[in-house]
Amino acid sequence: MLRMSKLADYGTVVMTYLAQRPEAVHSAMETATQVHVALPTVSKVLKILAHENLVLSSRGAKGGYVLARSPKDISIAQIIDAMEGPIALTQCSSDDIVCEQEASCSIRGNWRKINEVVRSALQGVTLDNMAQPAVQPIHMYANGLKQRRAFS
Amino acid sequence: MLRMSKLADYGTVVMTYLAQRPEAVHSAMETATQVHVALPTVSKVLKILAHENLVLSSRGAKGGYVLARSPKDISIAQIIDAMEGPIALTQCSSDDIVCEQEASCSIRGNWRKINEVVRSALQGVTLDNMAQPAVQPIHMYANGLKQRRAFS
DNA sequence: CTAAATAGGACTAAAGTAGTTCCAATTGAA
DNA sequence: TTCAATTGGAACTACTTTAGTCCTATTTAG
Numbered sequence: 001m002l003r004m005s006k007l008a009d010y011g012t013v014v015m016t017y018l019a020q021r022p023e024a025v026h027s028a029m030e031t032a033t034q035v036h037v038a039l040p041t042v043s044k045v046l047k048i049l050a051h052e053n054l055v056l057s058s059r060g061a062k063g064g065y066v067l068a069r070s071p072k073d074i075s076i077a078q079i080i081d082a083m084e085g086p087i088a089l090t091q092c093s094s095d096d097i098v099c100e101q102e103a104s105c106s107i108r109g110n111w112r113k114i115n116e117v118v119r120s121a122l123q124g125v126t127l128d129n130m131a132q133p134a135v136q137p138i139h140m141y142a143n144g145l146k147q148r149r150a151f152s
Numbered sequence: 153m154l155r156m157s158k159l160a161d162y163g164t165v166v167m168t169y170l171a172q173r174p175e176a177v178h179s180a181m182e183t184a185t186q187v188h189v190a191l192p193t194v195s196k197v198l199k200i201l202a203h204e205n206l207v208l209s210s211r212g213a214k215g216g217y218v219l220a221r222s223p224k225d226i227s228i229a230q231i232i233d234a235m236e237g238p239i240a241l242t243q244c245s246s247d248d249i250v251c252e253q254e255a256s257c258s259i260r261g262n263w264r265k266i267n268e269v270v271r272s273a274l275q276g277v278t279l280d281n282m283a284q285p286a287v288q289p290i291h292m293y294a295n296g297l298k299q300r301r302a303f304s
Numbered sequence: 305c306t307a308a309a310t311a312g313g314a315c316t317a318a319a320g321t322a323g324t325t326c327c328a329a330t331t332g333a334a
Numbered sequence: 335t336t337c338a339a340t341t342g343g344a345a346c347t348a349c350t351t352t353a354g355t356c357c358t359a360t361t362t363a364g
Binding site: 180212 | 306310311
């Protein structure tokens with residue numbers, strides 16, 4: 001019902017992989033192989049994560065990526081934020097514009113509460129948690145994914 | 153960060169409007185006017201909601217829509233589900249296919265937990281709650297939205 | 305019978321996303 | 335000093351989804 005982009009999904013996968021050996025430097029190549037996702041895609045993901053300071057990068061031969069912080073200090077919320085970027089609230093967020101949808105406007109405040117619940121739930125899940133093997137049997141929740149992951 | 157479609161957004165707006173006078177029959181026309189959204193769009197939304205049994209419809213002159221249940225028995229989760237539809241988990245959900253992304257697969261189980269938290273949060277918010285005027289000042293959280301609403 | 309409504313489907317246009325590719329900049333090591 | 339291994343960054347293409355509109359059939363009150 002709520003969704004996250006595929007890239008954000010890859011983001012969590014990649015980060016979880018890095019979290020398995022947080023001290024080592026992992027090249028995009030190596031990561032791609034281990035995670036079974038195409039190299040260009042993994043590269044793109046890592047570049048974004050580096051740009052958002054969730055991983056540190058080093059260039060040149062023997063370069064690669066490392067987690068910027070301890071796995072227990074990186075939340076899923078942060079990763080999704082990094083990958084999807086903040087979505088700009090336009091128009092109505094600037095005060096001088098009169099909202100055209102008054103009826104719906106009165107509802108927005110409630111959405112905020114919901115957001116906070118959702119967000120705090122996601123902030124509560126760290127890479128550390130993710131690295132622990134899942135309780136559920138493998139394969140069960142992987143999606144053949146068309147485009148997005150569903151929060152069913 | 154997580155997103156819902158604009159239609160789902162309209163869905164909650166429309167449903168909240170209907171919830172203000174749950175006993176009355178509201179035509180698409182009337183609703184569109186009150187909610188300040190184009191008629192064809194509101195029609196589409198109401199048709200979907202009717203099809204999903206969240207509202208009851210009556211045709212012909214003096215026809216229109218009514219909430220199918222009491223506002224306190226309709227959750228935001230149900231509305232979003234109705235508007236976005238279940239997103240089919242393909243491939244991996246059928247047992248005989250071997251998952252190609254084992255590394256990420258081991259993570260899926262955790263996603264399930266997250267889903268449940270998110271979902272239960274949304275199930276906890278009813279139309280009844282939405283109808284109560286928001287605490288926050290108007291205009292502040294409405295988005296000029298490009299395409300989707302952000303769960304920031 | 306007619307006007308007011310919904311039902312349902314088809315359709316168009318726009319937007320967003322995924323994924324690839326290319327080239328520049330770095331850097332370790334022979 | 336030169337080469338090879340890497341990341342940085344941006345541009346681009348193809349694809350999918352979504353939004354929104356419109357047309358026609360059906361239903362029903364008066």
